[in-house]
Amino acid sequence: MFSKILIANRGEIAVRIIRACNDLHIKSVAIYSRIDKDSMHVKMASESYEISQDALKAYLDGDAIINAALNCGAEAIHPGYGFLSENADFARKVKNAGIVWIGPDSSVIAKMGDKNAARELMKANGIPIVPGTKPLNNHSIEEIKIIANKIGYPVILKASNGGGGRGIRVVRNDNEIQENFEACKREAMAFFKNDEVFMEKYIENPRHIEFQIIGDNYGNIVHLLERDCSIQRRHQKLVEIAPSPTMNLDLRRRMGAVAVAAAKAANYTNAGTIEFLVDDLNNFYFMEMNTRIQVEHGVTEEITGFDLIGRQIRSAAGEILDLNQSEVLHQGYAIEVRINAEDVANDFVPNPGKITTYYPALGPFVRIDSAVYKDYTIPPNYDSMIAKLIVRASSYDLAVNKLIRALEEFTIRGVKTTIPFLLNIAKDRDFRKGNFDTSYLESNMQRLMPNETINKDDIVAAIATAIAIRAGY
Numbered sequence: 001m002f003s004k005i006l007i008a009n010r011g012e013i014a015v016r017i018i019r020a021c022n023d024l025h026i027k028s029v030a031i032y033s034r035i036d037k038d039s040m041h042v043k044m045a046s047e048s049y050e051i052s053q054d055a056l057k058a059y060l061d062g063d064a065i066i067n068a069a070l071n072c073g074a075e076a077i078h079p080g081y082g083f084l085s086e087n088a089d090f091a092r093k094v095k096n097a098g099i100v101w102i103g104p105d106s107s108v109i110a111k112m113g114d115k116n117a118a119r120e121l122m123k124a125n126g127i128p129i130v131p132g133t134k135p136l137n138n139h140s141i142e143e144i145k146i147i148a149n150k151i152g153y154p155v156i157l158k159a160s161n162g163g164g165g166r167g168i169r170v171v172r173n174d175n176e177i178q179e180n181f182e183a184c185k186r187e188a189m190a191f192f193k194n195d196e197v198f199m200e201k202y203i204e205n206p207r208h209i210e211f212q213i214i215g216d217n218y219g220n221i222v223h224l225l226e227r228d229c230s231i232q233r234r235h236q237k238l239v240e241i242a243p244s245p246t247m248n249l250d251l252r253r254r255m256g257a258v259a260v261a262a263a264k265a266a267n268y269t270n271a272g273t274i275e276f277l278v279d280d281l282n283n284f285y286f287m288e289m290n291t292r293i294q295v296e297h298g299v300t301e302e303i304t305g306f307d308l309i310g311r312q313i314r315s316a317a318g319e320i321l322d323l324n325q326s327e328v329l330h331q332g333y334a335i336e337v338r339i340n341a342e343d344v345a346n347d348f349v350p351n352p353g354k355i356t357t358y359y360p361a362l363g364p365f366v367r368i369d370s371a372v373y374k375d376y377t378i379p380p381n382y383d384s385m386i387a388k389l390i391v392r393a394s395s396y397d398l399a400v401n402k403l404i405r406a407l408e409e410f411t412i413r414g415v416k417t418t419i420p421f422l423l424n425i426a427k428d429r430d431f432r433k434g435n436f437d438t439s440y441l442e443s444n445m446q447r448l449m450p451n452e453t454i455n456k457d458d459i460v461a462a463i464a465t466a467i468a469i470r471a472g473y
């Protein structure tokens, strides 16, 4: 086992990894930018090193991070999520420096990062994929129209190296092909420095169901059930649920077997996620594979009782997976909501600043993964997520009750947060019935928007009118 691990990340995930290190009696090393000097991960780690004055470079300068690890004698690097976590070049450099990468091999990261290569690999291994094509860049517009008609509209164009909802375009008829193909290529080049674009049949309003997998370095892989991550806004997840409230045992058995087969086809090691699109008839298709620990791993931990970060570390250290699929048990339902410092009424723009009041929800079966505290100032340079609230209960219905209770208890003042919006989701009838897919938020935005943030001026005007009427004017 390692004696010291460097954490190439910040915020709540850095704190989560430090806790896993402490649980395993491993020393933790934090890295940070100047603006993060008072952050929780810096205070909690066994050692901390400023990598850069620059807010982002500190977590993106791979060479400086590797040097810090070598200088302090860390034997492994945990990348968390975001930043360098899916950067195959960085993973390879870490390994070449004689440091263990806590994640799958750089060759696997590179292959799964190429959505088209991942599709082809899955297809060759009998994994169900959405009907579609290889990259279309060598085809004329007329040829592309013929292909689209053969697949059948609507179709979706995707950048081979895409991610985060960038470089995708839905096309509904021949007239929209040329404009969208060219726009998709331009966006792919701008964001991913590669203009390869391929086509798939567009699945309307699918559910996003992903399977957590964990493997060792010797080919043993199990899945840890699924999460429903359909509740997203502009490709940002807001709510994640494990297991899926719409799953049945037969579908889980089949999708789980496919998820494990997909991971084996990729020579996967360590923790990862297989994402599926599921249509209204429960047909499911491989979408992509995430080669990192994900934000939403906590709901899987809560229903299985497995410490996923701890298992990542143990796997990377060479331990044999001590589990068969039949030994993966689970209990109840867990729901996570992402609490972001955002102004919901103002198109969810980030709302950084000083937290003046902070009373986290507590009580049984309530977990908060966070790196903020009273009087902490949220810097404007990073993601707006400030806490993950995770609740669990024996049924989905009771988990929704607990979510409402915990969100009503959670008090943050000084910055605007998504808590009131999340509370409206938690109280929504369709949410409680499990009646949602990836179109849920966009379709129901009006209804879910918190009243108090609609428009203060309108409320003031309404009260003024009421007073005026009562006064007899």
Ligand code: MV4
Pocket: 130, 156, 163, 164, 165, 168, 200, 201, 202, 203, 204, 206, 208, 229, 230, 232, 235, 277, 287, 288, 438
């Ligand atoms: C799709 C799809 C429907 N059909 N592919 C969105 C981001 C990228 N990861 C893939 N995405 C989608 N691919 C086919 N063939 C619908 C989406 C999609 C989506 C997927 C998961 C969660 C939310 C989504 C929101 C819009 C579109």
